[in-house]
Amino acid sequence: MLSRLALRSRPAPSLLKASHLRQSRSLVTLSPNVLYLSSAVAEQPGRAGVVKSNTDTPLELTFARPKTIGGKGKGTTPEQLLAMAMSTSFLDAMNIAASKQGKNGSLANARVHAAAFLGHADNGHDGFALSTNILVENVDDDEVILAARELCPFSKALSEGIEVKIMKKAKTSPEDGEEEVD
Template identity: 45%
Template sequence: MFRIAGNAVTRPLSARVMQGAAGRYTRYPNKLHARGILTLKDHLYFSKATASGAGRNGNVTSTGDAPLDLKLAMPKVAGGKGDGQNPEQLFAMGYSACFLGALQLQGARAGKKEMTDKAKVHATVFLGHPMDPDLEGFGLRVELTVEGVPDDALIQAAHDFCPYSRALKHGIDVKITKA
């Protein structure tokens, strides 16, 4: 389940594939398992962002506690100028921070707080073409590397708890409306 390299533990999440708006599926050798959608009974916090301009070469702003305004740009390797951030960077930043928070919470609950205090979580988000020839466009693959925590059970507990991991594992409720 986990690959260990030196003092880092890697948990690849590369087997997940989004299959249209109808649901979430995970590919395992010779099997295709349907996934349900995780729904919320309430919400404790919400974040709001607005994209404008030329899409991936436009602008994105977030309002709230600490407003953020970023210029977006396609990476050079994807044919863009590379002079701004891209959604994959933002997703990697959010996922790594969220997973680290989940890891530290699970460490504290397990009486292993000192083990997770100096941990680092590295997220690599890959943008590419889906293996399924029937899916147009692009897909994502995520690899998380947990540094400084040798406890597989603790890492799994964080993966089970982290909202980003849950969204990728169980699906996410998405509603699209017109303004």
């Protein structure tokens, strides 16, 4: 397993230069053709409660605040799930990119390490902030890695932004629907 310092290591110079080609930040939105939906519900008290997915393969996890933010550290954290999602999604995106480029089999020993860092927001913002790193192991092909960055929904969402709709559900009667919060 790589150390935290390895996950904070700088990308190869060619990747670092190419990864900053986009100067403006856009918002990535979905087309009407949704390919998959996953939903979940968290119960009180949030980071120290239970979360359940309501999808084709149900999953239930008990969450716990990490010791570093005042918890007991005896459960799953959202940051663990984010790092796991990023690593699997990015590896899959690299496989798709390699296939599209006719480089099947070139990623036989590829591994993707991901880290999600939780901290305080800076630059005058309130609350917490996230930072993420992806470290690709056993892949020398910058073209495949950069193409994966464009294909991976997690790297795209975290680098370009995603649409977040917050709605509330009235608790007065079961017939009431959801309404969007502005």
